[in-house]
Amino acid sequence: MLECLVSLESMSLSSMDVSVLERLKWLQQQQQQVLSTTNASPELLQFHGTNNDELLQNTFSHFQMLGSGFGPNYSMGFGPSHEAMDGCISRTNSCQMDQADTVGVMLNNSEENITIILKNKRKSEVKTREEEKTEKKIKVEAETESNMKVKSNLSNTEASSETSKQKSKAASETQKLDYIHVRARRGQATDRHSLAERARREKISKKMKYLQDLVPGCNKVTGRAGMLDEIINYVQSLQRQVEFLSMKLAVLNPELELAMEDLSVKQFQAYFTNLPVVVASKPSLMVDAPLFPLDQQGSLDLSVINPNQATTIEAPSASWETQSQSLYNTSSLGFQY
């Protein structure tokens, strides 16, 4: 389990390590860009390599080896990756504020960062302290603890707010032009409620952005209500699919013994190199032909397949396509036996 958490964080690390630099750069360009990230995504890759070393020195140096391996997989990150992201932001921010202005980087999932930048620019400087501590916690425990940590660290933010004030003075002029409704942190030592409130809202919007990436078709819908609608529909349709499939399975179960042997590892490896296409135990079977790229894997272990299955291999690809189409068309639950 620790391993899993570590690996999950590292997934987001490589993509998050530049987030702080680009965040401050973002302040200056804020008016132009609202939430569109498509323009900037190519830029990310350019800076990824150059800033990697500098940032990683101050952040997760021990994650470095893992980070590269998980770069492309960030989109499959799970919950804890959010906090790792925050941690990245916090550490790099506190150490390298000067570079921020010179770097303009966009992350693929920088939508989340943009909202952070747009809404929490000043706040995040204070928040970094909080999250810095939260991030350490995450390595060991679930991410839910971070919420408590935020509140417990509010007292620390008072002291840190002054230091962050001085740091932010350089960028303060530009900040005044921003539309950020977050009031200046200077002089606001107390008022923990609004701090917590902002932190909370920030996190929520960040997660919404993440979900937006996850749920297909969410990009077209603007506004939280619409997005939430999409997400709800998507989850419901997924659950219905599972139910439908299990119904099918219940009917087909008697034949299960004949068909299924132990699925070999190779099958899944091929699956995951080609994104979500599951290679079944039979070499010619492909799933979700209309939605995912088809890939033939000729190197499957034919020895795995039970000789009894030979008769069932004949199923033509057409039936799979119609099956998979119907599966994704939840409105028409057609049983195909």
Add this chain to the structure above:
Amino acid sequence: MERQIINKKKRVFSVEPNKIPPSEVFTRKYTSLLVPALKKLNMNKNSSQVNQLTVKHEVDMALALSAQEFAWSRFLLQKLSSSNNPTTTTSSSSNGIRIQERSGKEGGHEDGEREEKLRELQKLLPGGEEMNVEEMLGEIGNYIKCLELQTIALKSIVQDTT
């Protein structure tokens, strides 16, 4: 219990353990759990038909066991183990615990709508109602991912048997 034993037996160790994408781990675990469980079901219930609910139960159980690092899986396990009548994940519990949110500084209407939907989302997620909103949103993300993987795994199993 047996399922957990099966899970342990089928644990896959790779040469570079850190580099297995979690989705692969999940799918492996899932199928290695589900298939033997279904076979066992088959063998045990020779006479009576395999109930659809029991299959659903197995499916949910496999899902929960394959994704134990997430909070929702614990809730799902709880649900499954406590009730013998398997509660399907699609049926939303009618009046769950409603977590009151402090409305933000935005307009009341907009926020109310949003909170309504958040609550709906909470119902969909197993154990979602016991979490606060932020946590729930994070969990929803990986729940969606696991559901997708589960769908794909189930499809491949189904297609194997046809």
